[in-house]
Amino acid sequence: MTRCGLFAALAFAGVCAIGSAFAHAYPQTATPAAGSTVQAAPHAVSIVFDDELEPKFSGIQVLNAKGARVDDGHAVVVPGNPRQMSVGLKALAAGTYKVMWHATDTDTHRTKGSYSFIVKP
Template sequence: MPTLSRLVALSTVAILGVAGQALAHAQLTKNVPADKATVATSPAELDLHFSEELDIKFSGVKVTGPDKAMVKTGDAMLMDEGKTLMVPLPEMLGPGAYAVEWHVLSTDGHKTNGTYGFTVKP
């Protein structure tokens, strides 16, 4: 039955190949401020750390504050060998809840996105 064992081997390789591709997406591993955190003062920047190197041209964030008002952000830049997206916040954030919507493209071509939130104390 060499044919059956060859079929099993090929199936295993195919399954592992698909699983490897699924793991290749850039996943958010840490963010500052942290999700659901309450911070005492307005952060000067947002730092989003990912598991993969990013393509800055196709990566960014949108921040909304209290009453769904858009928050002005500076130009995003990459740090930590391209795995951290740093987004300056040029204006002080007032007290309230903020939502961060992010989208990134890893250098291997996979897109991911997500949201998180934090609160600035009154």
């Protein structure tokens, strides 16, 4: 490999390393989906992220329209899938629900967000 080629390869590797060093965990999919209307009340909320999560520093809360929690308080990173987090739900009536999540990836970068879904039997 020429000196110029070696320099280019090292520069590319450095850029890739920097990009991964600044990674953050963001949702890729959610069930129920953001903004969705579901006919049957779900028993859990599940979110799949684009990076592995630190279980002790990640969580999900689900609130009803009055601001009361309707999740079971036990959000977990799914065993065998460190990119997925879920929380069980109490029995849900028809209405709008807000999902609030916070995620800390394995590089200790923290992200948070929220979305809503509607139960309309």
